[in-house]
Amino acid sequence: MKYPPLRDYGVIGNDDRCALVSRHGSIDWCCFPHLESSSVFARLLDAADGGHFAISPAAAYEAHFDYVDRTNVLETTFETANGQATVTDFMPIPDGSTGAERESGVEELFQQAIYRRLECDRGEIDLELEFAPRFDYARTTPSLERVDDGVLAAGEDERLALYAGGAIDDLELSSSATVTGTASLEAGQSCWTGVQYGGREPLATGDPEATLDETKRYWREWLGHREEPPGAMPERWHEMVGRSELVLKLLIHQETGAIPAAATTSIPEKIGSDRTWDYRYNWIRDAKFTVQALHDTGHREEARKYFEWFADIARTDPEDIQPLYDLHGETDIVERELEHLAGYRETGPVRIGNGAAPQRQLDVYGTIVQAIYETMQFDETTDIRDEWDAIYSIVDYVCDHWNERDAGIWEFRDERRHFLHSKLLCWVALDRGLALAADHDLEAPIDRWTESRDAVREAIETRGYSESAESFVQHFETDEAIDAVALLIPIYEFLPPEDDRVQSTIDTVLERLTTDEGFVVRFVDSEIRPDEQTGFVLCSCWLIDALVLSNRIDLAREYFESLLDCANPLGLYAEKIDPDDGTLLGNFPQAFSHLGLINSVTYLSRALEVDGDVTPENFHPDHVETLFRRGDSPTT
Known part of the structure; x- marks a missing residue:
């Protein structure tokens, strides 16, 4: 759909930044380094030229999404004739309870990222990736450069790294400043991708599974332990x-x-x-x-x-x-x-x-x-x-x-x-x-x-x-x-x-x-x-x-x-x-x-x-x- 209804969007984020993710697996709105900064993805406001980061099956699919219980971690499930896959999206939040001490500057960089886990739940499935960053509210089309674990998009004073980690096959850079690739997964297989604002680190060398666990724990502890409704509240x-x-x-x-x-x-x-x-x-x-x-x-x-x-x-x-x-x-x-x-x-x-x-x-x-x-x-x-x-x-x-x-x-x-x-x-x-x-x-x-x-x-x-x-x-x-x-x-x-x-x-x-x-x-x-x-x-x-x-x-x-x-x-x-x-x-x-x-x-x-x-x-x-x-x- 050219412009999905707002009913088809979820929001992820942390502390001072948010991203909107459509039910079709596309990040269509995100500003870095802060929520009020200029956008790096703005397809929400211009379907043709705004910029996006999409992941969806190559074949016809049905999709639905939901949050992981009591968190702001979003899971989108795609079903095709041959299999089912789940894409998990979140922005990381360091959880002090894990003992992961970070200096303030490093922590800020750590949070200026979006993590995306791709996992095949059953059968087999091919997931297509399309990465089209557009800086400064799509007024700047960045240059793209292949690096060991993905692609680095660079503008005059901004950088946004696509992390692929070798799991995305056939990674191609087009003349229109768009990156495409495919992840072919069988039941039980998973891989990680994501974007890091400001460069490749720390996303490229971190432990994404531990970061996901930290982030879930953070949201649940912040929300508190009110698992049952108080009194007669439905x-x-x-x-x-x-x-x-x-x-x-x-x-x-x-x-x-x-x-x-x-x-x-x-x-x-x-x-x-x-x-x-x-x-x-x-x-x-x-x-x-x-x-x-x-x-x-x-x-x-x-x-x-x-x-x-x-x-x-x-x-x-x-x-x-x-x-x-x-x-x-x-x-x-x-x-x-x-x-x-x-x-x-x-x-x-x-x-x-x-x-x-x-x-x-x-x-x-x-x-x-x-x-x-x-x-x-x-x-x-x-x-x-x-x-x-x-x-x-x-x-x-x-x-x-x-x-x-x-x-x-x-x-x-x-x-x-x-x-x-x-x-x-x-x-x-x-x-x-x-x-x-x-x-x-x-x-x-x-x-x-x-x-x-x-x-x-x-x-x-x-x-x-x-x-x-x-x-x-x-x-x-x-x-x-x-x-x-x-x-x-x-x-x-x-x-x-x-x-x-x-x-x-x-x-x-x-x-x-x-x-x-x-x-x-x-x-x-x-x-x-x-x-x-x-x-x-x-x-x-x-x-x-x-x-x-x-x-x-x-x-x-x-x-x-x-x-x-x-x-x-x-x-x-x-x-x-x-x-x-x-x-x-x-x-x-x-x-x-x-x-x-x-x-x-x-x-x-x-x-x-x-x-x-x-x-x-x-x-x-x-x-x-x-x-x-x-x-x-x-x-x-």
Whole structure:
């Protein structure tokens, strides 16, 4: 298939890099040396010229893939008329428990590799290899040179080695900078191939079987020993939470703790649309949900590192805080179009960088304060006094600027409005700032902050709610634009779930934004941009959470099960789902989608079993705390 659907892709990776591997055995997306670096394989964005590393049978075949249990090691099984083979793909991670000590520089090189094991399970099979690296987003076609154990591809300042180890027969180099070869295997036989960025070492001289064992062990130990679902959580939910945890860990930058929104750039939100963005950056607004998800799943070290990352950003001048940063904390992010690439399924433009970086988005301030507030609920080692100067500055800044227009959560590029979400998060910044000051006996201008908080509340209640629409609306200048962000009002405890305006808002979202399957589009009837037709996974999770808080447990569970059905066969989500055919759209895999899933499982689990005896029949709102309160989660 020229452009496989996202359902046909798996992701492998480690610490700071990812690769997408299709069900047909082709690595179609990979950037080295880091996830946000330029690509060495980009067939995902240009089937003809993007570059790839493919392994598949020479004869007709059927294929399916799955992860090795509780790991990010991917196995693809090919069946032909004469035999069956399994290709195992992974990026290596050194496991300290093996005693394999590596200097930092060597370890970095060790991880800048992809290992591929070819094994014949029964019969006999010929596997064809095709290696076509294209550096710098396919702007550089490298030169190829035969070496003892494979081929070295070289660009002006990049090298990528194909390791064949003598197991690949008939290795040929074409004038089009493509390497082909064949591995002929019989039952019980196996061989190794792979690529090493920067040169031939250490892949060429390492022990690949030991490395595979190390990598499996690492993932399983990181995930922990939660082999059985806690409480009454269904096995299926438990498995999907585990997969979502593993996806998040793949995306977490080991050095800085930052988490990109996704592993890819320019997968369109809709085929034929020019809404193609680079998501390989960390959005500040993700912080509050990320901290909660990491703590709820017991990953304290990652949560702490992520806290340190955004806390460092919080110490800058509030005026200079951006909506997004690169994974190393850099702020100079320029958006450019790569006109030479056709785009996924011929949908362009292909973009690198992101023009939303310099936007003004007032919600970032509430996000930071909420994330710090949330961290204080879980991490007793954090001293709020170390962060108070930064929090004080942010909350004080919100007092002066909350009533300004901004670009909003959906980053409208040509519009500035008084967006509901931005005002809500300004209220959060003030409310949590006051709570932190009171809880920890910290000095603060209480009267000033309280007056501003009350003013924001009045503005939201009087200008953000439409009597005619019977719902909170997208921004203050409309009576008709319905936006899924209104579902966050009870989640942030701006109003209680039983408030009539909250309930009517949920009813309106169900009527106007929700498909029969429970997929929620972001907004409708907005004069800023035409209605969306595809379900936004995170918004669907928000609806599930709001339904749980409203004691509509049966409907919440029905929609959650429907959402689980729409993951790809490996349990991975993109940003959006086409409600007509279940097609996954947008960048992939999407961190926000997996964060939303983890948090929705938290809500549902709390509703279905608190202290072992709460069921939908005897549910009471007091049993289910919002995500942003102290509480133990059944997912840990």
